[in-house]
Every structure is written in structure tokens, then in C-alpha cells.
Amino acid sequence: MVMLNIDDKMRAEIRQAVEDLEKNTSGELVCVVAPSSARYILFPLLWAALGALLLPVLNPILELMKVQDFAVTFTVQSIFFLGLAALFLFTPLKWRIIPSTVLVGNCHRAACEQFFMQKLHETKKRAGVLLFVSVGERYVELLADKGINELVDPGEWGGIIDIFAGDIREGKVHDGFLKAINACKDILAKRLPEVRNDINELSDSLVELPEAEFIS
Numbered sequence: 001m002v003m004l005n006i007d008d009k010m011r012a013e014i015r016q017a018v019e020d021l022e023k024n025t026s027g028e029l030v031c032v033v034a035p036s037s038a039r040y041i042l043f044p045l046l047w048a049a050l051g052a053l054l055l056p057v058l059n060p061i062l063e064l065m066k067v068q069d070f071a072v073t074f075t076v077q078s079i080f081f082l083g084l085a086a087l088f089l090f091t092p093l094k095w096r097i098i099p100s101t102v103l104v105g106n107c108h109r110a111a112c113e114q115f116f117m118q119k120l121h122e123t124k125k126r127a128g129v130l131l132f133v134s135v136g137e138r139y140v141e142l143l144a145d146k147g148i149n150e151l152v153d154p155g156e157w158g159g160i161i162d163i164f165a166g167d168i169r170e171g172k173v174h175d176g177f178l179k180a181i182n183a184c185k186d187i188l189a190k191r192l193p194e195v196r197n198d199i200n201e202l203s204d205s206l207v208e209l210p211e212a213e214f215i216s
Contacts, residue, residue, distance in 0.1 A: 001211055002035035002136040010174040011206050017181040018204040025188035026195045027127045027148060028202045030118045031177060034209040036136030037110035038216035043098045044088030052081035095136065098216075106216050107132075107139040114207070115143045123147075123201050127192055131180055133164070135173060140164040140180070151191040160184065177206070 018029050055077050088094050095103075111132040115121065120128030126147035133140050142157040160183045167176030 004033060004035060004135060004173065004208060005171075006033070006174060006206070006208065014174070014177050014181070014206045015204050017178050021181055021185040021188065022198075022200060022204065024185055024194055025192050026125060026198050027129055027188040027192045028120070028123050028200075029129045029131060029181065029184060029188075029204075030120055030202050030207065031131045031133075031181070032111075032114045032118065032207040032209065033133045033135065033173065033177075034110060035134075035211055037103075037134040037139070038106040038212050038214045040094060040098055040216050041089070042216060043102070044094055045085055047088055047097050048081050048084035051084045052077045055080055102216060103137045103139065106214065107134045107137050108141065110134060110212070110214075111141045111143055114209075118207065119202065121145055124199075128202065129184065129188070131177070131184070133168070133173065133176070135168060138165055138168045140168070140176075142184070148188075148192065152187060156187055 014031060018031060021027075021029055056073070088097055111130065111134075114132055115128075115130045118130065120130050120143070122128075123145065126145045128145045129148055130143040131140075132143065140161045142161060144152065144154070144157075160180050163183075164176040164180045167173065167179065
């Protein structure tokens, strides 16, 4: 399981950064972080099974050792399968054996779910922005509602995403959030400036998701 390693001080700093953003723009930003967007079980087990099935290529060596018993070969395969399964399921190697299309697909699905679960589509001005981070996959996505997309080219978020993804690789999730929130503030303040008596419609606190239930 991926650990988020975010303490109360970090949560408070992220919340303050979101509040500062919303003092300078009429946009609404919600930050969501997940350990991962799925429980990746199928591909690790598949690769472990394939590795175990390839063991018969060692038969010539077993014959030299005068080991020709099928039961012994099966036992060796089973032990090898269990060892590979543990390696692929519980170490960082897992992220290298899963196709990137699967990782990205799961993360985008989770981001879209959170966009609606956090009610970003219900703001009065349709000016909600979701900053979604899935740490295990090192994935960052910014999803904006209609009111934002009409004013901000989606390509403008690209630099923010790339920098944040780099911070995740270095284990700096908290720093990545602060940088991304400030960069979003610069963009939104120009396109969607603050309106007097603007109502804060969504929570400014970091939303931390539990371990994913979706199996992939």
C-alpha cells in the first residue's frame, strides 16, 4: 500500500493555499489525493504465472541433477509463482510491469468520479477545478468545469501537471500541491478574477481518499 505521508501541518498549509487562491479568483479549487486509483492485482498475478510456466525450460538442468519427478517440478513452480507474486504485488516493481494505458485509464476514471463526488459541476458559475493526484501511479490531472474551460486553454495546465508529477517522483507530494495551487491561482486570477461577496461553495480542505476498492 502506498503511504501518503501528509501530516496536519501540511494539510493546514494546503488548505491555506486554496483559501488564498479563492481570495484572488471566483473559481473554486478542490484538491484530492489518493494512494492509488486501483488495487493492481491482475497483472502482477499474470506475470507471476507466466514466470512459473516458463520454469520447464530448466528441465535439462533438473535432469542433470537426476530430478525428474513431476511432483517436485510442480512444487518448484508453485514456490516460484508465490515468490514472484509477492515481488510484483508488494514492491515498487509492480508499477513497472503494469501497462501505462491501464494506469492512466484507472487514474482518469478515478479523477472523473471525484469531479462529480466533490460536486465541482454544481458551482453557481460552473467555475470548479479539480486537482487530482494519484501517488502510486505518479499521476496528476486538472479537470475544470465549463465556466473555466471557456476561458482557459486546457493546454495551460500542462506545465503544472509536469512539475507536480516530478515532485511526486521525489516524494514531495506536499510541495507539489503548494506549487500547483499557486500556479493555478496565477492562471485563474487573470481569467476569472475575484468578485465581491463571492460565496465559497466547496470545501478548501485536502480530500484524502482511502485505499482504492477497484481491482485492476
